Amino acid sequence: MVEKAGSARGVVLITGTSSGIGLATAVAAARAGYTVVATLRDPERAGALRTAADEAGVTLDIRRLDITEETSLTDTVAEVAAAYGRLDAVVNNAGAGSVGTLELLTMDQIRAAFETNFFGTIAVTRAALPHLRSSRGRLVTIGSIGGIVGQPFNETYCAAKAAVEAYLESLAPVADTVGVTVSIVEPGPVLSSFVDNIDLDRPAMLAAAGPYTPALGGYLEYVPEMFASAQTPEEVAATVLDVLADPAPPFRVQTSQFAKEFVAGKLADLDGSAVVSTTRKWLGAASAE
Template identity: 60%
Template sequence: MSAPVVLVTGTSTGIGLEIAVGAARAGWRTVATMRDVGRAQRLRDAADAAGVGDLLDVRRLDVVDQASVVACVADVMAVHGRLDAVVNNAGAGHVGTLELETVDDVRAVMEVNFFGVLHVTRAALPHLRAAGGRLLTVTSVGGVVGQPFNEAYCAAKFAVEGFMESLAPVAASAGVSVTVIEPGAVASEFVANVGLDREAAIAGAGAYGPALRAYLARSADAFAAAQSPADAAAAVVATLTDPDPAPRVQTSPAARQFVGTKLADLDGLAVTTLTTSWLR
């Protein structure tokens, strides 16, 4: 039999790059997608160093462009003849609060982090049904716990979690397993790509300036002790190869503890007490 085929989004850096290499190392023919294939060299070098360059198929896919998604999935089926798994990994961070930004800013965050996931999932599901395959979506602990100055980002990740939790039993009835995977802080380019000028943001935050300063200081400390992209990706690959994957997976003990605070917090006080402390 031919090797199973997995499509991974957002593979130019960070967790996505490590997932693509790890999946190939586990024997999957890996369709590694990214918006700009001109940034693929680091991924190709990592795959070659791991001895799995021959299992890597790099393709362009922009999750916010439905035509791009449909074309990529169609090409995968034309070339490989099967699609056994998808890992929705592409996403973008965002720091801000509603009074200081526009609704269009929030909508843009939703387009990448929520609707992008939907575009890929919708295009892939018929093929995953045919394969009895699996759908993995990298969300975040921010998809469970709302965090200060992450309103739009957490809203998008909450939406993904709710969508996938609702989809899971429906997809399972047709033979497709659905899992959300929740990293905590990960030492990757994801945070840098937010593009926040710290001092300018604080200066422009008005009444929210002191709280934003405290939040950014706390975040810097959290990311100083962050999980490596390789460790986070290992949890994703383990789920990809698990014969009976769980519907929800955290990538580290810290992530499990953080998510557990919310899942046991019936009145919401534990979470809001915790996150309020970040702003002092």
Template identity: 60%
Template sequence: MSTQTAAKTVLITGTSSGIGLAAAVATARAGWHTVATMRDTTRADALNQAAAEAGVSDLIQVKRLDVTDADSVAACVAEVVAEHGHLDAVVNNAGAGFVGTIEQHGMERVRSVMEVNFFGVVELTRAALPHLRASGGRVITVTSVGGVVGQPFNESYCAAKFAVEGFMESLAPVAATAGVQVAVVEPGAVASEFVNNVGLDIPALLAQAGPYAPPLQGYIDHALKSFGSDTAQTPEQAAAPVVDALTAEKMPFRIQTSDWARDFVGMKLADLDGSAVQTEMTNWLG
């Protein structure tokens, strides 16, 4: 890739699969120089193949970035600015799911989920902001409908995503005074990602669930149905609003990726006493 170019440059995290991979290809197709980062660059084959098929390999540069390692974050951001002369947008996409309830998993698991899904987002945003101020750039963070609606057996994950949304909602008006726009993108179910991304061993999980086994089975049945249903989006569909946000004159702060996600988030935002959400989540448990 050429260096010190005037073309816009975006850095995207978590691009080895799913929404991150799709977003990297889509931003490149839209003409952005795309720095596609991942913790393990040996997992770049799927991205490289997708880029080649889309004819955008020359616009995608794979770099290592571990969002839980401050030195890795600082080094990657510094390299991007040195090579391209500027940084115009960051897409915080890297994340990790976790299914379980607090009584049965230790605090170490809670902290590990927060490190990836929350502190990693904060670290990269902090490192990028001086350069985004210089370019009048954008911070887009892929959260989840789980950043608005707390979901059963997703306590740690939803807590981290809630934290991200609170952080970004608070940052947005401050960053705007310096010319930086901030938005969150909230996907719902994305086809095929549930078991793969969360790394579930369902029989083992149920065997260890004790008194929570029946509701956990209900939740898993619901999740598997949702992630395989007509309401589930492809990664490409979920990534499309990211590109729209990058190119819009003014981004909205909160962006849902589907009609289902808008309805689901809308239920929570209109639910002043929490009864609608509690009823819906109880129904998910069967």
């Protein structure tokens, strides 16, 4: 990103900064010299963010922004741009997990996950674009390898992330014509409170899984193996900072070798058989029944 006079390296607004990747990115960006507007849905959950900022010796402008409240988020984005006279970058990070398969989730639960992970992300992007056009800035969105590779018992989350991926891939060349660079950062497993925030009650899930109990049991046993090579939020934040600073960043950026190989396998799998064969194994013995 080109350095901006009067505002260090530019003004960047980050969503979902109460924990995990969002918190780590806010602190890292401030340490790198950006003016950081760190937003979160519930200001009462800003304690960890404030502590991390204090420990790093940086100042953050912490504001409430619920990405599912379109009028509120539009007002907040406009207020930030007015307060600083510009908005140079937005990092879409806010999101919510969803674990469960189609017959075990209600349609309201599925819609709610899309409201946050897809519509909320697009609403923030829409509100920010006029300001990013003015600054010839950039949009960085935290996606997921789940937006590329569909994963058992994560259908809703993966579908929402895939929708974000497709939308932004379609938007990127259009935004480029008005001076806005669009990138999506794709982490694999990350050690953060995001997983904890899904609030899984594993015994209750298994008790309610009916015919899916063997498959769900296999999946829940596999999850720790998946997270054995998980990154830290700080490692993902470092990739986000690289994208912000890159004069010509690519559209799609994976944050680890694992993520690169995972995504590469999908992009080379034209008929989908390799991916489905791999993810079927995550369900253990149930996959052969």
